[in-house]
Amino acid sequence: MEYRVNLCETPPQAVLRIPLEVRPDLLSEGIVSGMGRLSEVAEKAGLTANGAPMITFHRELPAEDAIVIDFGLPIEAAPALGPSSGAELVIQSPTLVARTSHRGGYGDIDAAYRALREWLQQAGYRPVGPPTEAYLIGPDEVSDPRLLSTEIRIPVSPAPAIAVHLPTAFPDAVERTRTVLRERGFGVVTEFDVQAALRERTGQHIEEYLILGICNPQLAGIALATDREAGLLMPCNVVVRADDTGVLVEAVDPTLLVQVLARPELATTAEEIRRMLAGALASLARPAAAAG
Known part of the structure; x- marks a missing residue:
């Protein structure tokens, strides 16, 4: 039904x-x-x-x-x-x-x-x-x-994040996420393989889980010119993690920066970053939807 x-x-x-x-x-x-x-x-x-x-x-x-x-x-x-x-x-x-x-x-x-x-x-x-x-x-x-x-x-x-679900294999989802983010003006500046780190350092086993640290230099410069403490929330994290039916890609909502720092003058920049991230994740989902 x-x-x-x-x-x-x-x-x-x-x-x-x-x-x-x-x-x-x-x-x-x-x-x-x-x-x-x-x-x-x-x-x-x-x-x-x-x-x-x-x-x-x-x-x-x-x-x-x-x-x-x-x-x-x-x-x-x-x-x-x-x-x-x-x-x-x-x-x-x-x-x-x-x-x-x-x-x-x-x-x-x-x-x-x-x-x-x-x-x-x-x-x-x-x-x-x-x-x-x-x-x-x-x-x-x-x-x-x-x-x-x-x-x-x-x-x-x-939710404090922008998210999209991809019914695909984890390596494919990671590669597509990197590609789409770069095409939308975000540089991937850090990568942290959480699954591997936990397995090697603590013996704990979890699902495939990768954290990408991304940054748009132009918008980052605008935010730092407004408030140097904005750097505490950079880079913006994007999580790619496996679940029971595919892969979930989640990006932290950058408008949280405005709330944390209580700086309303950052709202325009934060909204622009959010718009770009939402567009990136939306385009990430389209090929999978079309293929289905």
Whole structure:
């Protein structure tokens, strides 16, 4: 199915929250049981629901071991709960989330999570909290899994980087990145092979990971003429690193320089560097897209 992703800010709300243990091999049964527990506690406490029940995963669901996940139910303001309920009332602050909806059973809900992760990479956002599933139509309401409707929400914030994903081999991605950066006026002044350094010096093994230090001499001169401390943030780092489906190329957002140094007069130069970097990474992605 097609997943549409959008950003929204969740409103402040009171939530009845109960941590419960769930087994991965009995996930549907665990969700139904948890929702029943939520309803039972809410009814005994005289609480009125004003939203869909939801669960929050604080870590990935393991293959075998049970984990504790938070079951939540948005409610109207109400009296305090007794300690024997095993639940608590919490006030959730407004939060920026990326969200999408999954229709159908939970066996293929991973596709919705993949769509969210791909959207975050392309839109320049990063997750800043655990995902939450809100059961708009849950298994406690219908027996036919085709009728289930689940909204997945991930708290996000703007990423401090410009990034592009390349479905290609690591050596090819590195060479293309060097070439495109030079064509766009950036000199590659340093290279640091993080994978090799960690393996040789600490014995640690990580994925292929290269840091390129780049600089545009003309724009660097303008920035230094404005503030000599601008050199502390030079050269600009570009990271090329392998992931499960290809290679991620990330460039630090140069507009951060303006924020760190609190020098608004650097804004024009920083925006120009960002425009050039964004253009370089965009052109880096085009051949791969055309080839697909």
